[in-house]
Amino acid sequence: MVSASNQQGALPVNAGQHAVESTGDLGAVAHLEHVKRRYWGRYVASAVIVVLLGYIALAFAHGQIEWRYVGRFLTARSILVGLGNTIVMTVLAMALGIALGVITAIMRLSTNPVLQAVAQGYVWLFRGTPVILQLLLWFNLALVFPTLGIPGLFTVRTVDVMTPFLAALLGLGINQGAYTSEVVRAGLLSVDTGQYEAAKSIGMARLHALRRIILPQAMRVIVPPIGNELVGMVKLTSLASVIQYAEMLHNAQNIYYANARVIELLMVAGIWYLAVVTVLSFVQSRVERHYARGAGRASGRQ
Template sequence: MVQRSVALMKAELGQLPDSHADLASAPEGWGDISQLEHVKRRYWGRYAASAVIVALIAYVVLAFAHGQIEWRYVGRFLTARSILIGLGNTIVMTVLAMGLGILLGVVTAIMRLSTNPVLQAVARGYVWLFRGTPVILQLLLWFNLALVFPTLGIPGLFSLRTVDVMTPFLAALLGLGINQGAYTSEVVRAGLLSVDTGQYEAAKSIGMPRLQALRRIILPQAMRVIVPPIGNELVGMVKLTSLASVIQYAEMLHNAENIYYANARVIELLMVAGIWYLVVVTVLSFAQSRVERHYARGTGRSASRQPRRERRKPE
């Protein structure tokens, strides 16, 4: 009675029989899955989303292609002398500000990991202050530093007017570089913490000083973690230099603005600046991938890029 009830339940649920006897008594074609029709699954939501995205892209492309944009002006000003000078100033500011930021970031990260409470407090305060205020505010403060310190120098030895020292270039360098150092310090600190503590203990056991151990053992291993976010920060710095236009630094966007103030070709000059930003970011992204591959050697992530091992010759 119980076996019959179980068999009826299986039949109602559409389950396959689980014994040879049941399989023999099952209807013809019960266990032959080749007779079943294969129905391909339809992803209607995916198709609809793709169609909407393609339509939006086509709409934007057509709007720019047939809009009130004189593309001949884009080609004309793409290699204009003022734009190329601004491009050079953008690249120089990016390299110098990022170099200052990396230097300050490494020093601050080491101070954060120090056992000295004073160094820890100073590092925490620096990160708190410069991460907590907008970059444009810091640029304006550096540029107007003469309102707080009219002169700079050592009393009795030399004195300089702050308004003469704090040029747009120096104000942009200090504003962008010091702000970047606060963010870079957290990236470097995360990379240092990713290294196993046994590496520190091994260096200490052979009498290696802490700074030497950081330079020769810890930092080379931490670079695999540090390089990707630092590369991302470098790409961000290229675009962040555009904020220096508010303090009259002659970077690319500032020079493009000066041109369209004169000829009223606003969109055309903005397109020129956008094209050059994309070119610089593309080059830096390629360089970043090469550096990441260099520091990923010997890890599992780089195994797929290593040459295949030679096959053993038969003995």
């Protein structure tokens, strides 16, 4: 028994030697020189980018650009009026697009095959054709329908009704509705089906449940893409210049047609577009943070 206990408590003869060798190895490793890895691909890419940026800067510096005209026309009345028209068209077209998108998304999720077919056809048609083509079709609608109205009650000439403003609003808003419907549908599908069943179990109608329970939960999925669509709509309004809507790019073109300061006026328009998009991007980030915080609290309670 004594010998057995002595054997169990005894250390191997070479254990101390291994410990000394390990300590020596650690000391040798500690004295090794640390060599940083060199990323030559990154260095070359960075150098190429710097050279290209420098070349672009030199081109603008030595180009035929009168910078004083940029500052002069930045606050020109025609440019500011165009900026206001751009903002108005953005807000109205997005409002129309969101309204149509919500209605179309609900139709897509309906059990009625007719509603589903109409919604799918709408999305297919307006997502499958260019926006500029749709704008031109709306603007030239009088060639297909010379008059609008109800026979026997009232009729108006289409050319008198379909102004550049209305044609731009319908073209941009209806096109936006097709894209927004997919965003809203994805948000509605992200809500657990148990929420629908719970609303149905307490006697809620389908539309009432959508408004009070489903849509509020889907907003955290819907809001970020809608914010991106809003930013895109600001720039998309420039296409309305082809139908003579007096938005910012159209007014800038009218000015440089008269004074031949093409680059200067285009830079003025670009500065204002960047300013509006920057403000909207900041607002979008705040709204996204708000809904993300709400989602975090909800997951924490679960």
